[in-house]
Amino acid sequence: MAEITLEKVVKKYGAVNVVHGIDLTIAHEEFVVLVGPSGCGKSTTLRMIAGLEDISGGIVRIGERVVNDLPPRKRNISMVFQNYALYPHMNVRENLGFGLKIAGEAPDSITKRVDEAADILGLTPLLDRTPAELSGGQRQRVAMGRAIVRRPEVFLFDEPLSNLDAKLRGQMRAEIKKLHQKVRTTVVYVTHDQVEAMTLADRIVVMKDGRIEQVGTPMEVFNHPRSTFVATFIGSPPMNLLPATIDGGAVRLADGTVVPVPERLRAFTRDGQKVTLGIRPDDISPVGHGLSQDGPGAEVGMVAELAEPLGMESLIYTRLAGQEVLAKLYGPRIVQPGEALIFRMALDRAHLFDAETGLSVRAD
Amino acid sequence: MPFWRRESATPFLLLTPAMLTMAFVVVFPLVFSMYTSFTGFRLTKPASLYDWVGFRNYARILSDPEFWIPFGRTVLFLTVVLNVEFLLGLGIALLINRITWGQRTLRTIMMFPMMFSPILVGFMFKFLFNDNIGIVNNALQSLGLSDGAIPWLVDGKLAFFSIAIAEVWMSTSVFAILLLAGLFAMPRDPLEAAKVDGCNAWQTFRHITLPFLMPFAYIAMAIRSLDVARAYDIVTVMTDGGPAGRTEILWTLIGRVGYDNSRMGMANAMAYVSTILSILFTWYFYRKLVAARRYMGGAQ
Ligand SMILES: Nc1ncnc2c1ncn2[C@@H]1O[C@H](COP(=O)(O)OP(=O)(O)O)[C@@H](O)[C@H]1O
Numbered sequence: 001m002a003e004i005t006l007e008k009v010v011k012k013y014g015a016v017n018v019v020h021g022i023d024l025t026i027a028h029e030e031f032v033v034l035v036g037p038s039g040c041g042k043s044t045t046l047r048m049i050a051g052l053e054d055i056s057g058g059i060v061r062i063g064e065r066v067v068n069d070l071p072p073r074k075r076n077i078s079m080v081f082q083n084y085a086l087y088p089h090m091n092v093r094e095n096l097g098f099g100l101k102i103a104g105e106a107p108d109s110i111t112k113r114v115d116e117a118a119d120i121l122g123l124t125p126l127l128d129r130t131p132a133e134l135s136g137g138q139r140q141r142v143a144m145g146r147a148i149v150r151r152p153e154v155f156l157f158d159e160p161l162s163n164l165d166a167k168l169r170g171q172m173r174a175e176i177k178k179l180h181q182k183v184r185t186t187v188v189y190v191t192h193d194q195v196e197a198m199t200l201a202d203r204i205v206v207m208k209d210g211r212i213e214q215v216g217t218p219m220e221v222f223n224h225p226r227s228t229f230v231a232t233f234i235g236s237p238p239m240n241l242l243p244a245t246i247d248g249g250a251v252r253l254a255d256g257t258v259v260p261v262p263e264r265l266r267a268f269t270r271d272g273q274k275v276t277l278g279i280r281p282d283d284i285s286p287v288g289h290g291l292s293q294d295g296p297g298a299e300v301g302m303v304a305e306l307a308e309p310l311g312m313e314s315l316i317y318t319r320l321a322g323q324e325v326l327a328k329l330y331g332p333r334i335v336q337p338g339e340a341l342i343f344r345m346a347l348d349r350a351h352l353f354d355a356e357t358g359l360s361v362r363a364d
Numbered sequence: 365m366p367f368w369r370r371e372s373a374t375p376f377l378l379l380t381p382a383m384l385t386m387a388f389v390v391v392f393p394l395v396f397s398m399y400t401s402f403t404g405f406r407l408t409k410p411a412s413l414y415d416w417v418g419f420r421n422y423a424r425i426l427s428d429p430e431f432w433i434p435f436g437r438t439v440l441f442l443t444v445v446l447n448v449e450f451l452l453g454l455g456i457a458l459l460i461n462r463i464t465w466g467q468r469t470l471r472t473i474m475m476f477p478m479m480f481s482p483i484l485v486g487f488m489f490k491f492l493f494n495d496n497i498g499i500v501n502n503a504l505q506s507l508g509l510s511d512g513a514i515p516w517l518v519d520g521k522l523a524f525f526s527i528a529i530a531e532v533w534m535s536t537s538v539f540a541i542l543l544l545a546g547l548f549a550m551p552r553d554p555l556e557a558a559k560v561d562g563c564n565a566w567q568t569f570r571h572i573t574l575p576f577l578m579p580f581a582y583i584a585m586a587i588r589s590l591d592v593a594r595a596y597d598i599v600t601v602m603t604d605g606g607p608a609g610r611t612e613i614l615w616t617l618i619g620r621v622g623y624d625n626s627r628m629g630m631a632n633a634m635a636y637v638s639t640i641l642s643i644l645f646t647w648y649f650y651r652k653l654v655a656a657r658r659y660m661g662g663a664q
Pocket residue numbers: 013016018036037038039040041042043044045
């Protein structure tokens with residue numbers, strides 16, 4: 001059993017605090033993705049779990065054991081690094097088998113397990129090459145092979161795909177997912193790419209400035225962002241945010257446009273409250289060209305300033321209450337710049353955030 | 365049109381001064397010394413320059429223990445000195461790599477021995493190891509580690525040892541500096557990967573750091589093998605090849621044969637044989653270096 005528990009984990013570099021007391025429990029065999037902008041402390045957190053970074057405060061447990069003072073080799077983990085970190089002077093076979101050799105495994109057992117791992121990852125024809133003779137994607141595979149061959153309790157990934165081109169990244173993402181289904185282990189995966197987070201994770205941990213902003217399944221985080229930060233970070237293109245005031249049970253935008261307060265949020269608002277209305281581009285569409293036609297909605301007239309046709313859908317840049325707003329049109333219809341359209345906002349999918357704290361008005 | 369006015373002749377004309385200089389300072393002495401190694405040339409009898417003896421000098425050298433013993437001693441000296449310098453240099457580099465404060469200063473101080481003239485280093489160690497007034501004996505006696513005067517430069521084996529110490533003192537920093545450069549260039553990732561893969565500190569060093577440093581060590585060894593193979597000054601100053609030829613190495617022997625005994629033809633023949641030794645050592649380290657660079661280059 002390899003449950004990972006972080007309790008009030010803190011990391012300081014001298015006087016600078018980069019991780020501010022993180023609490024997180026990662027279940028056995030769970031795939032957890034730490035996601036957040038660059039510099040928010042994801043790698044630092046991961047490296048504290050790995051034992052590559054001293055823990056300045058709090059407790060890290062793997063399974064039942066407190067590992068704060070254990071060196072990496074005693075934590076039964078393996079890690080895939082952003083730059084792969086292959087051993088340049090060893091060929092692929094030696095790279096894969098190195099951990100087993102150090103562990104004192106018998107040579108024929110090493111050969112067998114290396115061959116198995118090479119087979120899973122399609123590395124068999126490359127076993128005699130050195131890292132210098134491999135492409136980026138192949139090195140990436142070797143790095144993963146080196147991690148799985150040891151059959152650790154925990155896999156740690158630090159942005160393993162960020163050095164690959166877009167196409168290869170997509171492929172490897174799928175392979176990592178398959179690998180996790182085959183080799184059931186606890187995984188902690190760090191990325192700044194929300195698409196990777198959404199597609200891979202059982203649970204997403206959104207981080208910001210050394211703190212956890214929200215934890216939840218991809219759908220929870222997508223559908224119920226706890227703050228404007230999460231709302232704009234998860235989902236692409238990002239959610240539109242419009243400053244507004246609650247006024248007589250309605251949301252009044254800066255230019256006086258009024259839309260009803262979404263039914264499910266009514267209980268959480270009070271008159272005069274300054275809020276931010278959040279609505280994803282997918283949920284603002286020209287009437288008749290939206291994802292959902294029924295349910296509560298509000299109609300506003302806006303002028304399309306620019307349209308990007310993407311085939312079966314178009315992204316429309318428009319303007320509401322003096323602010324740029326992105327909308328989506330579903331269906332193969334060309335929109336001309338300057339075209340005036342009636343847009344329907346799917347209010348059941350809109351969000352309200354407190355203007356001061358940036359937190360969702362729902363008290364969860 | 366005369367040929368030197370033609371456009372195609374211009375490059376050759378422009379190169380002529382350089383070519384002439386090269387011919388005068390490199391090619392001519394080389395050919396001349398090669399020629400003399402096939403004569404019975406004696407500095408005291410200029411006429412002997414035309415005394416062609418074919419391979420006689422070489423034939424004598426190959427069967428002469430007077431040559432082969434210093435030759436073997438030079439190889440031994442080279443092996444001992446290079447290994448000791450490598451180990452010490454590695455130790456120093458690892459220690460300096462560790463410290464965070466005063467590193468620059470230490471790096472500079474470390475280079476001081478290299479800045480001294482080898483002759484002066486020879487004199488310094490000659491006095492350190494002097495059996496009557498030397499500080500080494502003095503210290504050993506004061507500490508009660510020895511009661512008699514140890515004849516450092518008089519006993520053959522001890523003299524060899526003393527010279528090696530002087531050589532090591534002077535040049536260990538070549539290894540230290542190059543290995544330190546290697547440590548600075550070392551990527552951190554593979555070290556961390558090794559830690560995660562289960563290595564303790566020694567295993568990480570043995571399997572990751574050391575292989576990474578070896579190309580740097582081979583560069584140092586190639587440089588130093590040339591240096592040590594032509595060692596002359598320190599030995600001449602400290603023992604002058606004595607006692608009774610027990611610290612005679614190749615170049616002190618060659619100097620003696622050529623200038624003291626005036627047998628320049630023979631000395632040149634010896635010099636050519638010794639040059640082959642140097643070339644072999646350098647070639648060996650260079651091959652190692654190339655092999656190591658093949659995987660180190662572009663690995664990340
Ligand atoms: N060795 C260090 N010394 C000081 N600050 C550091 C060090 N390593 C990382 N940091 C700082 O810690 C913060 C978090 O870094 P990191 O965990 O690498 O972020 P990321 O989320 O991009 O992986 C950054 O602001 C970074 O500048």
